[in-house]
Amino acid sequence: xxxxxxxxxxxxxxxxxxxxxxxxxxxxxxxxxxxxxxxxxxxxxxxxxxxxxxxxxxxxxxxxxxxxxxxxxxxxxxxxxxxxxxxxxxxxxxxxxxxxxxxxxxxxxxxxxxxxxxxxxxxxxxxxxxxxxxxxxxxxxxxxxxxxxxxxxxxxxxxxxxxxxxxxxxxxxxxxxxxxxxxxxxxxxxxxxxxxxxxxxxxxxxxxxxxxxxxxxxxxxxxxxxxxxxxxxxxxxxxxxxxxxxxxxxxxxxxxxxxxxxxxxxxxxxxxxxxxxxxxxxxxxxxxxxxxxxxxxxxxxxxxxxxxxxxxxxxxxxxxxxxxxxxxxxxxxxx
Amino acid sequence: xxxxxxxxxxxxxxxxxxxxxxxxxxxxxxxxxxxxxxxxxxxxxxxxxxxxxxxxxxxxxxxxxxxxxxxxxxxxxxxxxxxxxxxxxxxxxxxxxxxxxxxxxxxxxxxxxxxxxxxxxxxxxxxxxxxxxxxxxxxxxxxxxxxxxxxxxxxxxxxxxxxxxxxxxxxxxxxxxxxxxxxxxxxxxxxxxxxxxxxxxxxxxxxxxxxxxxxxxxxxxxxxxxxxxxxxxxxxxxxxxxxxxxxxxxxxxxxxxxxxxxxxxxxxxxxxxxxxxxxxxxxxxxxxxxxxxxxxxxxxxxxxxxxxxxxxxxxxxxxxxxxxxxxxxxxxxxx
Numbered sequence: 001x002x003x004x005x006x007x008x009x010x011x012x013x014x015x016x017x018x019x020x021x022x023x024x025x026x027x028x029x030x031x032x033x034x035x036x037x038x039x040x041x042x043x044x045x046x047x048x049x050x051x052x053x054x055x056x057x058x059x060x061x062x063x064x065x066x067x068x069x070x071x072x073x074x075x076x077x078x079x080x081x082x083x084x085x086x087x088x089x090x091x092x093x094x095x096x097x098x099x100x101x102x103x104x105x106x107x108x109x110x111x112x113x114x115x116x117x118x119x120x121x122x123x124x125x126x127x128x129x130x131x132x133x134x135x136x137x138x139x140x141x142x143x144x145x146x147x148x149x150x151x152x153x154x155x156x157x158x159x160x161x162x163x164x165x166x167x168x169x170x171x172x173x174x175x176x177x178x179x180x181x182x183x184x185x186x187x188x189x190x191x192x193x194x195x196x197x198x199x200x201x202x203x204x205x206x207x208x209x210x211x212x213x214x215x216x217x218x219x220x221x222x223x224x225x226x227x228x229x230x231x232x233x234x235x236x237x238x239x240x241x242x243x244x245x246x247x248x249x250x251x252x253x254x255x256x257x258x259x260x261x262x263x264x265x266x267x268x269x270x271x272x273x274x275x276x277x278x279x280x281x282x283x284x285x286x287x288x289x290x291x292x293x294x295x296x297x298x299x300x301x302x303x304x305x306x307x308x309x310x311x312x313x314x315x316x317x318x319x320x321x322x323x324x325x326x327x328x329x330x331x332x333x334x335x
Numbered sequence: 336x337x338x339x340x341x342x343x344x345x346x347x348x349x350x351x352x353x354x355x356x357x358x359x360x361x362x363x364x365x366x367x368x369x370x371x372x373x374x375x376x377x378x379x380x381x382x383x384x385x386x387x388x389x390x391x392x393x394x395x396x397x398x399x400x401x402x403x404x405x406x407x408x409x410x411x412x413x414x415x416x417x418x419x420x421x422x423x424x425x426x427x428x429x430x431x432x433x434x435x436x437x438x439x440x441x442x443x444x445x446x447x448x449x450x451x452x453x454x455x456x457x458x459x460x461x462x463x464x465x466x467x468x469x470x471x472x473x474x475x476x477x478x479x480x481x482x483x484x485x486x487x488x489x490x491x492x493x494x495x496x497x498x499x500x501x502x503x504x505x506x507x508x509x510x511x512x513x514x515x516x517x518x519x520x521x522x523x524x525x526x527x528x529x530x531x532x533x534x535x536x537x538x539x540x541x542x543x544x545x546x547x548x549x550x551x552x553x554x555x556x557x558x559x560x561x562x563x564x565x566x567x568x569x570x571x572x573x574x575x576x577x578x579x580x581x582x583x584x585x586x587x588x589x590x591x592x593x594x595x596x597x598x599x600x601x602x603x604x605x606x607x608x609x610x611x612x613x614x615x616x617x618x619x620x621x622x623x624x625x626x627x628x629x630x631x632x633x634x635x636x637x638x639x640x641x642x643x644x645x646x647x648x649x650x651x652x653x654x655x656x657x658x659x660x661x662x663x664x665x666x667x668x669x670x
């Protein structure tokens with residue numbers, strides 16, 4: 001039992017929770033974090049459950065600020081809820097920490113609380129455990145959808161449009177910059193672009209404003225987290241269809257487009273890079289105008305990039321001349 | 336981006352999930368693990384949410400069998416649901432792995448699937464991420480209770496009986512044996528006792544059979560995970576009361592009682608050790624007979640060990656002569 005740290009009843013873990021996380025656990029179902037469990041009221045809805053962990057050195061870098069780590073941990077989950085057409089309902093947090101470092105925990109909890117408030121996704125509970133390994137943050141988030149209405153990956157039909165929100169590839173470029181890769185050199189003179197791309201890697205902007213439109217119009221949807229090409233492949237596989245994408249139509253940010261134009265990066269990097277946290281969905285042709293209008297009202301840019309076709313082939317990405325791009329990779333995996 | 340492992344669309348992570356976890360994700364809300372999220376149907380109930388992570392070297396030992404690690408990871412959460420009076424409804428799993436080792440994952444998933452089935456708590460989804468650090472398993476489990484009926488830590492009233500299920504301290508002794516501590520020496524001759532105590536540490540026996548009785552009769556409840564003394568202190572603090580415990584009345588297993596009798600361990604070790612995963616609850620005097628009867632029907636041994644009293648003092652543990660025991664510690668903490 002010697003590896004366990006004996007302590008007085010007001011243990012380090014408890015006072016850590018009280019100090020930093022109790023103030024942000026304002027939902028009555030959280031019982032101010034003084035209970036073993038939380039209550040999530042379903043209010044007649046289905047509960048959508050999603051869980052995503054982020055690991056130091058894998059999903060964020062050791063010297064990323066605690067504020068951006070907190071926001072990313074929650075937002076990668078909010079992004080899943082958005083893509084499923086669900087309204088955020090709350091989340092639980094598991095913090096796997098090396099040390100209980102106040103200078104790190106205080107800004108982490110504050111930023112998490114801000115996001116919980118602005119996305120109306122309250123902290124309901126959590127667990128804090130020690131590790132000799134890398135900092136790991138696991139969040140399970142909950143959303144509400146009308147019964148039976150969660151938007152699935154399966155459901156895409158030949159003829160549907162393939163649509164993405166925002167721009168693709170920025171986060172992959174941001175990560176390369178943080179690691180001092182080729183992009184860092186290519187973009188050295190443009191501080192604003194550098195900052196914008198790094199920001200996309202560190203702090204996703206989940207598309208929760210689009211959830212209702214996705215639920216109303218999309219035949220299938222998921223968020224883009226492991227690379228557009230690979231994630232589209234997964235969506236098509238789940239739906240039993242294929243797709244053709246017009247690669248020059250994939251929406252790029254100004255800095256990403258400039259880097260492609262000067263051949264500092266190729267398209268593979270952008271569409272296989274991951275960490276976009278945009279929504280990829282398929283929308284029946286007849287619904288597309290209404291979907292685009294709802295998206296405009298929600299303030300979320302959406303771009304049609306191709307079409308669902310019949311078949312089981314891996315989706316193809318065509319260049320401006322209609323030739324299929326030979327992608328060196330489509331996504332990434334932990335193992 | 337070099338730290339990320341590029342891969343074909345059928346990535347290692349995806350095929351790992353398909354191979355080992357899809358077969359046990361039989362609930363329709365899990366979508367055979369092919370979606371980003373799961374659906375949990377509330378069926379008119381409140382959803383009780385609990386989350387507990389276990390870390391290699393902290394909550395289990397590096398050479399513990401994968402089967403027992405899987406069962407412990409789920410059961411520590413099932414134990415929380417039981418103490419809250421909730422019926423298991425499902426869980427999500429976050430696996431933080433060093434390597435995707437088939438020889439480890441196969442028995443892990445099989446044992447997890449067995450427990451999911453026998454406790455009627457289906458796997459709904461999860462996330463698998465890589466780490467250079469220790470194996471960490473985070474589970475968020477869900478239960479259903481009638482709206483507003485979750486049993487809380489607060490609610491204990493002066494005069495209520497303090498009750499525990501099963502026996503206390505066995506898991507702490509089991510851990511000491513696995514670490515080759517003093518208990519290992521004291522018990523060297525008794526292989527059956529050694530095995531029983533180690534089993535209590537490795538594979539908790541959560542008291543889900545008692546959930547309905549707890550909901551019907553307990554004024555407050557929690558599970559004993561960090562040591563009876565410390566957990567009772569938490570329950571009393573949440574309820575704004577104190578308690579007096581008759582220490583000789585704390586139920587001990589035969590091997591634990593023998594070790595105390597031969598002075599190989601003291602009572603502190605047993606009541607501050609943790610990992611019991613028994614239920615600690617308070618039951619109004621008028622309800623006690625009915626509670627005990629329901630417990631008998633459920634096949635769960637329950638023992639009254641003391642009484643709730645007014646006040647804010649830390650609960651006291653009295654010896655056979657009514658003298659207060661000076662506890663060196665009451666529980667343990669990660670930090």
